[in-house]
Amino acid sequence: MNRLEQKGFYKRAKLPHFDALGEVQFITYRLADSLPDTALKRLIELPPVKRTPKILQWLDSGHGSCSLRIPEVAALVQENLLYFDGDRYDLVAWVIMPNHVHVLIECNVAWPLNKIVQSWKSYTAKRANEVLHRTGQFWQPDYFDRVARNPDETEAIARYIEYNPVAAGLAKHAMDWPFGSAGYRGTLCC
Numbered sequence: 360m361n362r363l364e365q366k367g368f369y370k371r372a373k374l375p376h377f378d379a380l381g382e383v384q385f386i387t388y389r390l391a392d393s394l395p396d397t398a399l400k401r402l403i404e405l406p407p408v409k410r411t412p413k414i415l416q417w418l419d420s421g422h423g424s425c426s427l428r429i430p431e432v433a434a435l436v437q438e439n440l441l442y443f444d445g446d447r448y449d450l451v452a453w454v455i456m457p458n459h460v461h462v463l464i465e466c467n468v469a470w471p472l473n474k475i476v477q478s479w480k481s482y483t484a485k486r487a488n489e490v491l492h493r494t495g496q497f498w499q500p501d502y503f504d505r506v507a508r509n510p511d512e513t514e515a516i517a518r519y520i521e522y523n524p525v526a527a528g529l530a531k532h533a534m535d536w537p538f539g540s541a542g543y544r545g546t547l548c549c
Contacts, residue, residue: 381468383451385516386476388502389459391495392423425457426497432487433538436460439483447475452517452548454524454539461520463513476502517548 427433433455440462444450448464466472484497507513517540524536533541541547 381466383463383465383507383513384472385505385507385520386462386464386472386502387459387504388476388480389499390423390426391497391499393458393499394423423458426487426491427455427460427538428457429490430537431490435486435490436479436483437538437543439479443475443478447478450540451513452520452540454520454536454541456523456527456529461523463507463516463520472504476504514549521548 427436436455437453440450440453440460447467447470449467451463451465453460453462464475466475480498480502487497488494507516521533521539521541524530524539525533530536533539533547534545536542
């Protein structure tokens with residue numbers, strides 16, 4: 360796919376997406392059971408500008424099975440993110456939380472975002488279900504994405520991602536969390 364074939368803005372499953380090849384993208388994807396039905400119903404009542412912060416707050420509350428809390432499952436998700444780093448995308452920052460994943464990448468011009476996320480989720484769902492000795496849906500079908508508009512915003516998003524375990528009360532310091540760019544690299548991104 361070249362730049363002339365990229366999708367730009369489009370909607371899938373009621374979520375807006377933007378395939379911005381060569382741009383820095385903030386992606387959040389979550390476990391299938393990460394938000395209770397009551398929370399999802401309340402989302403509809405919120406104005407669109409307040410939905411994303413509320414979703415992030417609910418995710419950090421640790422709803423659902425939190426299968427990503429199991430070190431073997433979190434490690435396979437992290438290894439999968441690292442596998443195509445420098446090829447399909449450049450990883451800027453990431454964190455694997457108990458029930459969701461945040462990733463900040465710069466997309467390679469040859470790989471559209473939806474194909475990157477699809478490859479992450481399909482591979483890890485199969486492997487995680489094997490580890491957990493279960494079958495069925497592992498990830499929520501869609502994902503959230505947002506283009507970082509400038510270097511300052513990229514830095515702010517990277518900081519948010521790396522400090523997410525601290526904000527959620529899961530670690531005292533960002534570098535203490537083993538399943539994220541700060542803990543993996545031993546340094547903070549920005």
